[in-house]
Amino acid sequence: MTTLPELSGKVALITGASRGIGYGVAEALIARGDRVCITGRNEDALKEAVETLGADRVIAVAGKAHDEAHQAVAVERTMEAFGRVDFLVNNAGTNPVFGPIAELDLNVARKVFETNVVSALGFAQQTWKAWQCENGGAIVNIASVAGLAPSPFIGAYGISKAAMINLTVQLAHEFAPKVRVNAIAPAVVKTKFAAALYEGREAEAAAAYPLGRLGVPSDIGGAAAFLTSQQSDWVTGQTLVVDGGMFLNAGVE
Numbered sequence: 001m002t003t004l005p006e007l008s009g010k011v012a013l014i015t016g017a018s019r020g021i022g023y024g025v026a027e028a029l030i031a032r033g034d035r036v037c038i039t040g041r042n043e044d045a046l047k048e049a050v051e052t053l054g055a056d057r058v059i060a061v062a063g064k065a066h067d068e069a070h071q072a073v074a075v076e077r078t079m080e081a082f083g084r085v086d087f088l089v090n091n092a093g094t095n096p097v098f099g100p101i102a103e104l105d106l107n108v109a110r111k112v113f114e115t116n117v118v119s120a121l122g123f124a125q126q127t128w129k130a131w132q133c134e135n136g137g138a139i140v141n142i143a144s145v146a147g148l149a150p151s152p153f154i155g156a157y158g159i160s161k162a163a164m165i166n167l168t169v170q171l172a173h174e175f176a177p178k179v180r181v182n183a184i185a186p187a188v189v190k191t192k193f194a195a196a197l198y199e200g201r202e203a204e205a206a207a208a209y210p211l212g213r214l215g216v217p218s219d220i221g222g223a224a225a226f227l228t229s230q231q232s233d234w235v236t237g238q239t240l241v242v243d244g245g246m247f248l249n250a251g252v253e
Contacts, residue, residue, distance in 0.1 A: 004054060008033035011082040012228065013074060015065050015123060016092030018045035020191035021142060023053075024217025025089050028225040030057050037061060037078040037085075039070070039092065065092035065119035075126040086137040087228045088127045090120035090164075093142070093157075095193070101155035109156050116160035117167060124171055124181075132179045138228045139175070141168050141183040142220070145243050148185055149250070161185070165239050172237035180236040182227045187243035189215035210245030 012029050016022040017038035026036050026049070036058050040046050046060035059081050063070030078085045094115040097108045120141055131137065146154055147161030165183050172181035188205060206213050223242050226232055241247065 005033040010086045012087035014089040022091040024221035025224045028221030066114040071122045085131045088139045091142040095157040112156045136178045139181040143183040143185045169237045183239040187246045
């Protein structure tokens with residue numbers, strides 16, 4: 001990024017943001033002048049992301065999203081570096097299993113929920129206590145269309161995202177009026193995380209979408225920028241579906 005806008009004065013913490021959707025969200029918020037803390041498991045990938053996004057606007061904290069100590073350190077480091085944490089974007093997620101739910105290993109299911117749901121709650125608690133309960137702000141949870149309808153072979157992931165959508169409305173109710181809490185439910189976005197859903201068959205996969213293409217991280221970044229902006233000041237407890245029109249074809253043979 002060669003030319004950066006003036007600082008907005010706002011600060012965001014984005015989990016799982018060394019690449020993919022989280023990185024796309026970071027790009028969008030930095031582009032409007034926010035400063036950002038990104039998290040992820042891979043320290044080298046985070047360092048590369050910081051260098052690309054701009055070390056004068058971005059810091060990184062490595063760790064596992066479900067680790068409570070990591071959650072506390074990420075929020076503490078954000079407060080130390082920038083003095084505030086206005087926005088939380090819960091993007092960190094996992095989907096380590098592909099197959100029918102009847103054969104799902106329950107230990108794997110527990111891992112999915114720990115990473116996709118419990119970690120989001122933990123980060124929300126930490127940012128609430130550190131800044132938002134007194135100063136306000138916004139939270140955006142990255143859910144999925146898999147949380148809105150059955151998704152063969154990724155059932156555990158879909159159930160966890162349905163739980164995240166419910167977590168969104170619960171937090172929106174309890175954190176109001178100080179903090180707005182919304183979710184984004186993407187369809188397939190072209191990332192390494194989702195590669196198994198389209199790799200080698202992208203044209204076929206995209207044909208199911210009325211808009212004729214799969215999503216890209218900047219599509220979700222734009223939605224997150226809206227939900228953390230003044231333009232959405234009267235929006236809370238909602239799930240914004242960003243799916244290229246996929247649901248328009250529901251029920252059509």
